[in-house]
Amino acid sequence: MSRAATGAAPGKVILFGEHAVVYGRPAVAASLATGLGATVTPFPGGPELEVPGWDLHVRLDQKGSRFDAIARGFATALDAAGVQDRALKVTVDGELPPGVGLGSSAAFAVAVLRALGEWNHAPLTGEPLLAAAHAVETVFHGTPSGLDHTVIATGGCLRFERGAQTTFTPVPLARPVPAVVAWAPRKGSTRQAVAGLRVRHEALPAHFDRVFDAIGAVTEAGLQALASGDFDRLGQLFDLNHGLLNACGVSNVDNERMVAVAREAGAAGAKLTGAGLGGAVVAVTPLGADRVVEALQRAGYKAFQTRLGTGR
Amino acid sequence: MSDSRIPGFYTLGRAARHAELKARFALTDDELAALDGAHGLDFARADKMVENCIGVLGVPVGLGLNLTVNGQDYTVPMAVEEPSIIAAVSHIAKLVRPHGGFTADADDGLMITQVQVCDLPDLQRAAQALRDARPHLLARANATQPNMAARGGGAVDIEVRIFEAPHPMLVLHLLVDCVDAMGANAVNSMAEGVAPLVEDLTGGRVYLRILSNLADRRLARASFRVPEKALAGKGYTGAEVAEGMVQAWRFADVDPYRAATHNKGIMNGIDAVAVATGNDWRGVEAGAHAYAARDGRYTSLTRFWRAEGHLHGRIELPMAVGTVGGSTKVHPTIRVLRKILGIERATELAAVMAAVGLAQNAGAIKALATEGIQRGHMTLHARQVALAAGAEEHQVDEVARRLVQAGEIREAAARAVLAELEP
Numbered sequence: 023m024s025r026a027a028t029g030a031a032p033g034k035v036i037l038f039g040e041h042a043v044v045y046g047r048p049a050v051a052a053s054l055a056t057g058l059g060a061t062v063t064p065f066p067g068g069p070e071l072e073v074p075g076w077d078l079h080v081r082l083d084q085k086g087s088r089f090d091a092i093a094r095g096f097a098t099a100l101d102a103a104g105v106q107d108r109a110l111k112v113t114v115d116g117e118l119p120p121g122v123g124l125g126s127s128a129a130f131a132v133a134v135l136r137a138l139g140e141w142n143h144a145p146l147t148g149e150p151l152l153a154a155a156h157a158v159e160t161v162f163h164g165t166p167s168g169l170d171h172t173v174i175a176t177g178g179c180l181r182f183e184r185g186a187q188t189t190f191t192p193v194p195l196a197r198p199v200p201a202v203v204a205w206a207p208r209k210g211s212t213r214q215a216v217a218g219l220r221v222r223h224e225a226l227p228a229h230f231d232r233v234f235d236a237i238g239a240v241t242e243a244g245l246q247a248l249a250s251g252d253f254d255r256l257g258q259l260f261d262l263n264h265g266l267l268n269a270c271g272v273s274n275v276d277n278e279r280m281v282a283v284a285r286e287a288g289a290a291g292a293k294l295t296g297a298g299l300g301g302a303v304v305a306v307t308p309l310g311a312d313r314v315v316e317a318l319q320r321a322g323y324k325a326f327q328t329r330l331g332t333g334r
Numbered sequence: 335m336s337d338s339r340i341p342g343f344y345t346l347g348r349a350a351r352h353a354e355l356k357a358r359f360a361l362t363d364d365e366l367a368a369l370d371g372a373h374g375l376d377f378a379r380a381d382k383m384v385e386n387c388i389g390v391l392g393v394p395v396g397l398g399l400n401l402t403v404n405g406q407d408y409t410v411p412m413a414v415e416e417p418s419i420i421a422a423v424s425h426i427a428k429l430v431r432p433h434g435g436f437t438a439d440a441d442d443g444l445m446i447t448q449v450q451v452c453d454l455p456d457l458q459r460a461a462q463a464l465r466d467a468r469p470h471l472l473a474r475a476n477a478t479q480p481n482m483a484a485r486g487g488g489a490v491d492i493e494v495r496i497f498e499a500p501h502p503m504l505v506l507h508l509l510v511d512c513v514d515a516m517g518a519n520a521v522n523s524m525a526e527g528v529a530p531l532v533e534d535l536t537g538g539r540v541y542l543r544i545l546s547n548l549a550d551r552r553l554a555r556a557s558f559r560v561p562e563k564a565l566a567g568k569g570y571t572g573a574e575v576a577e578g579m580v581q582a583w584r585f586a587d588v589d590p591y592r593a594a595t596h597n598k599g600i601m602n603g604i605d606a607v608a609v610a611t612g613n614d615w616r617g618v619e620a621g622a623h624a625y626a627a628r629d630g631r632y633t634s635l636t637r638f639w640r641a642e643g644h645l646h647g648r649i650e651l652p653m654a655v656g657t658v659g660g661s662t663k664v665h666p667t668i669r670v671l672r673k674i675l676g677i678e679r680a681t682e683l684a685a686v687m688a689a690v691g692l693a694q695n696a697g698a699i700k701a702l703a704t705e706g707i708q709r710g711h712m713t714l715h716a717r718q719v720a721l722a723a724g725a726e727e728h729q730v731d732e733v734a735r736r737l738v739q740a741g742e743i744r745e746a747a748a749r750a751v752l753a754e755l756e757p
Contacts, residue, residue: 025491026472028473029488030480030482030484031480055481056480058473059472059478060473061476074470115470117478118477133477332481
């Protein structure tokens with residue numbers, strides 16, 4: 023049997039500054055050491071896409087199914103990778119859960135594009151990969167911020183700022199951060215979380231601006247802790263950022279419980295990551311990551327051990 | 335790439351050798367200090383590397399010189415405590431150099447990682463289930479190491495192996511392109527990552543999930559040819575030396591007792607480079623010896639033959655080495671040694687290490703062969719001296735033996751021996 027064409031992409035978490043980024047403050051995101059893998063194999067009836075972990079099986083000729091967005095995203099990826107001969111099947115798998123803010127759709131896009139590029143003997147890297155991933159993400163999300171697919175395609179850790187122009191700057195890391203990621207189902211969409219905060223901000227602009235300033239300052243301090251590899255300090259800053267997100271009203275009961283369980287089990291610090299209203303939390307675990315994972319699982323949540331900011 | 339010839343390097347003192355390094359490899363004073371035993375690996379770092387750490391152990395590091403591989407010069411750092419190894423490599427490299435040097439190549443960095451599946455009522459059916467799920471297994475494996483894919487590597491294929499009696503089990507191989515890493519940690523994580531899926535697919539129970547050191551998809555090869563004339567030395571012809579070397583190889587080819595020693599000599603050179611570059615030399619050793627027994631009988635990893643007035647040598651063996659990861663980042667001396675070697679790609683390192691192993695082996699069997707020839711010549715000469723001194727036919731062998739033993743083959747000595755022998 024010939025070698026298969028394969029590709030993979032990590033998931034991501036936001037380390038600091040979610041929500042505040044909408045109000046002009048900086049944010050920091052990092053890739054995970056785990057993600058999604060894609061394999062392309064010859065398949066006469068293709069193109070076909072299978073994601074066993076998400077219970078997805080898509081034929082491109084399927085119309086009006088619930089897989090419509092996925093099917094269109096897959097078609098966009100085939101076009102962007104310049105695949106002519108479409109007698110193929112793409113299988114995607116991995117432990118990354120969809121829809122909890124860990125960048126699963128961008129990881130899907132980047133992994134599939136990398137595998138298709140290899141299949142096509144024209145590996146996709148650098149700017150062309152970012153552009154293609156952006157096209158796929160646009161199918162999934164309308165107007166993506168670009169943060170997810172940029173940090174996932176680039177790897178490592180990025181500072182992100184929205185202004186007249188969106189900027190991404192690589193963040194120096196002393197070493198990858200040992201971490202635990204846990205998640206619960208979302209109780210509201212990203213759009214709802216952002217809109218809710220906008221309403222609250224409009225009611226009390228001066229108070230919320232002070233909260234966003236505080237998040238901005240925590241983000242800057244976090245960048246220093248990442249550069250020096252001071253994980254205890256990083257944990258304290260996670261706790262601070264989480265408290266401020268709670269003040270913003272985007273943390274729900276699952277976020278609070280997961281953060282409390284992680285801290286109780288010995289994490290150096292923990293915070294929700296992404297839009298909130300459920301979804302994922304991330305904990306810094308320089309020691310005893312096993313205990314933190316166990317405690318979270320015992321509390322009824324899904325959790326895994328990983329490292330943040332690996333790759334380039 | 336710097337010229338690998340440094341004439342008279344062995345005559346220089348430490349300061350002068352370091353001045354050469356500074357000039358040739360643009361080493362900084364800090365980097366030179368890292369070569370000093372007192373300023374290399376410190377306790378704090380060593381303590382993070384192993385358990386119950388009590389200190390560090392120094393090993394001499396020398397430079398293998400004169401090496402040309404595929405037309406390119408390499409100055410090869412070798413860390414080893416045994417004398418003559420570095421000299422032998424440099425000697426053969428110098429001999430081969432004017433005749434095209436070594437030709438070498440290495441396979442892509444494909445490692446095999448194994449998943450052992452037991453408690454299966456129907457091995458064939460379970461095997462088919464795994465084969466059918468190939469893309470799924472590869473995707474799951476790669477999801478555990480997304481950074482490897484970003485570097486152009488990752489799990490690229492599977493193999494399913496069935497063992498019947500006495501221990502029925504199924505073994506899944508993931509073939510993983512580790513690119514420039516040795517890859518042990520990554521492939522172990524992949525095997526762990528696919529284990530739950532393997533249990534789901536087969537209904538069996540997974541026990542071991544770990545890499546194989548028999549890295550036979552990651553082979554390195556090297557060869558050379560020299561005109562036999564170039565092997566001639568004081569008192570022996572090139573043809574004599576070539577025949578002696580080929581006879582030494584034939585011995586190792588047929589006899590495992592000799593092959594073990596012969597291959598040990600090969601690994602003298604390869605291990606020294608593995609240690610100096612921070613690679614897992616035990617893994618390289620295990621792979622080499624397992625490969626030497628791949629046909630069911632342990633034999634030589636090299637091959638030597640004479641053709642068209644030339645002596646030819648060739649080696650092939652697994653070479654699971656990397657240029658990124660491992661102890662490179664931790665060990666300050668290894669960082670400097672890698673800078674001297676100046677190799678970025680793992681395949682290039684593997685090819686150069688194969689050439690070093692072949693040079694080492696050629697040096698060892700050349701020394702054994704010429705020593706034998708010399709001894710033969712000396713005995714011949716001693717017999718003539720004994721006869722000239724007036725020894726009778728029945729005395730000649732004994733007189734010659736004593737002269738060779740004393741290392742003094744002269745008529746006066748022969749007469750003294752004869753006087754002792756005669757009642």
